[in-house]
Amino acid sequence: MAKPGLDGHDRGARIIARAYRDAGFEVVYSGLHQTPEEIVQAAIQEDVDMVGLSSLAGAHMYLFPRVVELLKEKGADDIVVCGGGIFPEEDIPKLKKAGIKEIFTPGTPLKEVVGWVEEHVEPRQ
Amino acid sequence: MRSDTSQITEKVTSGDVRAAAKLIRDIDDKVPEAREYLKDLYPFTGRAYVIGITGSPGVGKSTLVDQMVAHLRGNGKTVGVLAVDPTSPFSGGAILGDRVRMQRHSMDEGVFIRSMATRGHFGGLTQSTRSAIDVLDAMGKDYILVETVGVGQDEIDIVQSAHTTIIVLVPGMGDDIQALKAGILEVGDIFVVNKADREQIENHRRFLQASPERTFTLQREKAKNDLIEMVKDRIINEILADIVNSGEFEEALASILEKRLDPYTACDTIISKRVKTGMSK
Numbered sequence: 001m002a003k004p005g006l007d008g009h010d011r012g013a014r015i016i017a018r019a020y021r022d023a024g025f026e027v028v029y030s031g032l033h034q035t036p037e038e039i040v041q042a043a044i045q046e047d048v049d050m051v052g053l054s055s056l057a058g059a060h061m062y063l064f065p066r067v068v069e070l071l072k073e074k075g076a077d078d079i080v081v082c083g084g085g086i087f088p089e090e091d092i093p094k095l096k097k098a099g100i101k102e103i104f105t106p107g108t109p110l111k112e113v114v115g116w117v118e119e120h121v122e123p124r125q
Numbered sequence: 126m127r128s129d130t131s132q133i134t135e136k137v138t139s140g141d142v143r144a145a146a147k148l149i150r151d152i153d154d155k156v157p158e159a160r161e162y163l164k165d166l167y168p169f170t171g172r173a174y175v176i177g178i179t180g181s182p183g184v185g186k187s188t189l190v191d192q193m194v195a196h197l198r199g200n201g202k203t204v205g206v207l208a209v210d211p212t213s214p215f216s217g218g219a220i221l222g223d224r225v226r227m228q229r230h231s232m233d234e235g236v237f238i239r240s241m242a243t244r245g246h247f248g249g250l251t252q253s254t255r256s257a258i259d260v261l262d263a264m265g266k267d268y269i270l271v272e273t274v275g276v277g278q279d280e281i282d283i284v285q286s287a288h289t290t291i292i293v294l295v296p297g298m299g300d301d302i303q304a305l306k307a308g309i310l311e312v313g314d315i316f317v318v319n320k321a322d323r324e325q326i327e328n329h330r331r332f333l334q335a336s337p338e339r340t341f342t343l344q345r346e347k348a349k350n351d352l353i354e355m356v357k358d359r360i361i362n363e364i365l366a367d368i369v370n371s372g373e374f375e376e377a378l379a380s381i382l383e384k385r386l387d388p389y390t391a392c393d394t395i396i397s398k399r400v401k402t403g404m405s406k
Contacts, residue, residue, distance in 0.1 A: 021218035026242045031225030038231040042224060045238055047146035076143065 002030040002039040004067065007057035016052065016084060019110040020117070036066040044076050050121050053100075055085040065098035072099075080121050084113070134165045137263050142237060145264050149239055152260070153253045155362060163256055169263040173205070175271060177287030179309070182275025184293045185319040187226035190272050194230050197268050203235040205261030205269040207254055212242040219243075223272060237261060243274050250282035252358045255351060258286060276309065284312045285350040295320045296329040368395060 001017045003010050010032055017027045028046045030039060043051050051071075053064055064083050071077050083095060084104040092103050101120065104113055136144035151159035176193070178186050190206060197204050208223030221240035230236040239261075241254055250273055261269045273283050284290050292313035310316075316333050318326065368374055377395065380386035 017220055021213060021220050022216045024213075024217040026212075026219045026221060028221045028240050029225060031222075031228055034228070034231075038228070041231050042238075044143055045146050046221075046240060047143075047150040074143070 001027050001052045001054065002034050002042070002067075003032045003054055004034050004036055004039060004063040005055060005057060005059045006033060007055055007059070008032055009056050010054065012056065012085065013052075013054035016054070016110070016113060019114055023114045023118075025114075025117075036063055036070055039067055040070040040074060040076070043071065043079055044074060048079060049123065050080040050082060050117060053081065053083045053085075055083065055087075058086075060085065060087055060095065061091060064095055064100050068099035082116075084108075130161050130165045133162045134169070134263075137166060137260060138169050138265065140264050145237065145260050146239070148260050149241075149253075149257045152256045153241060153244070153251075155253075159256075163259060166259060166263040170259045171262065173258075173262040173266050173269045174289075175258055175262075175269045175287045177271045177273065177283035177290040178293060179273040179276050179283050179290065180293035180317075181295075184275075184295045186272050186275070186293050187223045189291075189293055189317060189319065190223075190270050191227045191230070193270060194227065194236055198230070198233060198235060202267040203265065204230075204237075205258075205264065205266035206236065206238040206272070207241060207257050207261070207269065208238065208272040209241050209243060209250065209254060209274045211274050212244045214245070217244075237264065237266065250286060252354055255286050255354065285354075289314045291315045291317055293317045293319050294329070294333070296323045296325040364399070368399070373398075 001013050001020075003013055013029070017029050020027045028042065028048065030042055034042075039051060039053070051067060053060075053067060055063060060083065064081070068077075068081050071079055071081065080101050081099065082102045082104070083100050086106060087095070087103060092105075095103055102116055104116075133144060133148060137148060148159065148162055152163070178190055178193075180186055187208065190208070194204050194206065206227065208221070208227075210219055210221045210223060212219045219242035221242060223240055224231070224238055227238055230238065239257065241251065241257065243251060244253075246252070250271070254271065258269055258271065271283060271287060290313055292309060292315070294316060296318060310333075318329055318333070373395065377386060377391040381388050381391060
């Protein structure tokens, strides 16, 4: 669970992290103000299955695709990238096209956020 | 797809982060092949200096580790960090938040930080952590800092895996009777009284100086404890699973539920079939 960019609001990320914890996931929390490079480095060191990006500050069109790009560069594109936060409607298809597997917007029930991962992220063999 | 053993060893010993990270995960998930990889890596271990950092939750272990990493990097040393956080006893999930305090090192190629969950193990350190230390060691890290889960009075596993154990304390956490007690205060090589700008710092320092000196842990003791833990782990994971999955176990369980058999006799029977000597008569 990572907070890219200058956005300093992590209540959402923490709530989502906790929902995953309560569903039996191990969640590594990055803390605030991470660059895409730092997030990717952490994802690789921790060998995670998925990176969840939280952004409420409007820089998602740069930050989210950059994370996907860097993972690919490092040969770690088997790691699924998801995003959550506040996004203009029209950005969502663009983000998905850039390789972000799913986008969650405000009001999404926690169950749905957790359920999506259980359904779409394959545990490694 | 898994590469073969020698390839893994080659990658890890040449410092490949991805390979090491995956191996640590296999170790944590108790993937059987991980043991083969560890056997192959073993000759490359034993070179790193292992420092354990332990203490109660919130005393500043992660922050201290962050500072130590900065210092060691300043001296040109490479560093591995293993940071353990607790697993939820209810869901089995965990929030691993120690990285938050070590953010500034995340882009440093000379630092490898890995979070681990306790996964139900008590004692402050897991068997997986011990093996993960070996992986970082084989990667060629000069120093390995192991930050335990926040501990209380009696979780002293770290002593068996570390060359030096640091206990982090804060003022106001107890009087001289606490300092007199057995357990965690006996095992520290270095005591760090953190948050020293708080009141009672002088008192606290005096209590600690009155604490008994730690008895020196010999290399042999360390190796012995490691081996015991490993054997214990295997017995619990493999032999126990084998017993629990057996028809005999199910039968015994049914009989106990119907009050036709007491659990003590059932246990004796199960054990005596598997253990030739020792506890069963």
